[in-house]
Amino acid sequence: MSLFEYRVYSKHPAIKLQAQALIEEMLKDYRRKPPKARISSLTKWMKTAVAALYLIGGYQKGDVQIPTGRNHYHGVTRRSPMYQSELLDCLKWLIKNGYIEKTKPAHQSESGTWTPASYRLTRKWLDIAVQFCPYQTRQEQILKTITRNPEAPLIELRKDGKRMRLNHHPEKWIWLDRIAAYNKRLESHEIRLNGEVIPPVVFSLTRIFNDGVFTRGGRYYSTFQGFKSQLRLLLTIDGEPVVEVDYKGLHPSLLYQRAGLPEPTRDAYTIEGYPRKLVKKAFNILINRKKPAPATQSLIFYLNKNRQEYRDDQHPQPPTINKAYCIALEQAVRDHHKPIEQFFCTGIGLELQNHDSLLCGSVFDYFLMKTDAIVLAVHDSFIVKQSDMSHLAEALKYAEYWVSRKLNKPYREPELEAEVAKPLPNYDQLLMSAFGEIIATKTTPEEAILKEHLNQELEILDDIQSLADADADSDEGTELS
Structure with missing residues (x-):
């Protein structure tokens, strides 16, 4: 699953024109016309939103996670200098008006980590996008112009x-x-x-x-x-x-x-009885851990995150990573x-x-x-x-x-x-x-x-x-x- 790429920037005229068209539609929802500075800022961040959404139709090929929590975009809890309140306003407006739709709600994992809601482009987005980017060759031209935002x-x-x-x-x-x-x-x-x-x-x-x-x-x-x-x-x-x-x-x-x-x-990283990739991971856990040994609980937690990947020709099935296994693994790495x-x-x-x-x-x-x-x-x-x-x-x-x-x-x-x-x-x-x-x-x-x-x-x-x-x-x- 991809995360919305908020660091993007493009000078392509199609993105500029599409962003301006969306801002004109967005301003119709305002009871009073905002000041010029506000309109200019919204237009700037709508360009970022449009460029990032072109990535969904380009190399990302699917749903993206879009953080829409206010704390990500304001004050000391702002996730990045690129998470600006105007960008949040543009994203929420695009969602509200049906240009992107939610496919999976935000949810919390067993470890307590929050995953943002997932979204995808809608038919309405594709209909307006085709007015500015009607051909595959032109879409590729646009993708080639999507670079890093100079303010990132x-x-x-x-x-x-x-x-x-x-x-x-x-x-x-x-x-x-x-x-x-x-x-x-x-x-x-x-x-x-x-x-x-x-x-x-x-x-x-x-x-x-x-x-x-x-x-x-x-x-x-x-x-x-x-x-x-x-x-x-x-x-x-x-x-x-x-x-x-x-x-x-x-x-x-x-x-x-x-x-x-x-x-x-x-x-x-080659130790008899263990997949090489697992040994490499365990070694890195041990050199990064700041707490005293043993590292049993850390090994159990981090190795189980990607347990299915620890297979090779000698180990066709992923190992059962439990306490006894990790105690033996740590000792094997230390002996090696x-x-x-x-x-x-x-x-x-x-x-x-x-x-x-x-x-x-x-x-x-x-x-x-x-x-x-x-x-x-x-x-x-x-x-x-x-x-x-x-x-x-x-x-x-x-x-x-x-x-x-x-x-x-x-x-x-x-x-x-x-x-x-x-x-x-x-x-x-x-x-x-x-x-x-x-x-x-x-x-x-x-x-x-x-x-x-x-x-x-x-x-x-x-x-x-x-x-x-x-x-x-x-x-x-x-x-x-």
Whole structure:
């Protein structure tokens, strides 16, 4: 289920004209004509609403969750600077007048978390939209123009789940310039998924720091990070298929480096009797937990959230994750990583996130300064056109060198792995030329991915705030590397 994308902006004339037409209709409901400033503000935010609703008819392909609670849009409880009262007025008017309709009411989960009501476009919306966007080609043109709203914050500082004032930092302007340049670079490239245009706003970045300091967290977040991992392999950039290159066990590697120990030759997440993906999740829970051991209850809670995903060739059925299972799992992880066991349950995960955010920022810098290409990032995983692998290889070396100097650490030769779904005829040659023999590669056939996902919605798990909250506001449940 997608969340309403409130950060959007577009200069396309069709969106401007449609927003103006809706505002003219909206003003008829007013007993008195509002002041010009009020009309101007409503028109501005109606453009945001219209652009976001075009996404529902575009890549989102289904219902969206729209928060309509007043507290989200007013005062100290405002969810984001982009949640303005005028936007709420526009959304409520569109709902009231039948342009979008509720498909599922707001509800509360067993854990107490509220989920906003879901909505979909109606026939009435489609009838007015076709007046301004009558052809498929024109709709694609509109989607390509939907970018990040320039008023949306590029950097956020959070503590206990709340946004804080962005304090001074000598590098803040470097970060702002980097993100602004990256978001602008996105507009120069056409990105599609299974033939569908994906708007630039989906890949636009926000950097989020945690615990109220600039040394914890700092990762770069985008809506794109909610795509199913294998679906990402079906992306094309400027018509060319992509490759995803990932650090292999980055955070365990960094912990062994901190302990002054050589990295073990065995895989960080392979433990006999447990699915590898589950072990990886458990490891990350342990390094992010701030409370003393044992972490039994945290493991039970967070591992059960995605229990169905913990299956592989050796474990065709998802495990029963109960108290006994989690006690044994925690001990198995501790035994597997005995030399770095002292880091578990210390909350060190956010420090490691800061390290990988420095690497990620350096990769962005290399691409922005040395190439005309684009790299898409999911924290410590990078997606490029297959013909751009040589750029990525150089960018990763540059990042390791720069970060090692900044943190006064020894240079690390990164251990990498690649995955591809649609290899070019000369893929192996490109891979070898870029990385040499230091990188393993895996091919997941496009047909297998389509078979699993073709009958499912393209899932964007949540918007930038909720994606970030998963890392920023949960001590144990983060998906780290």
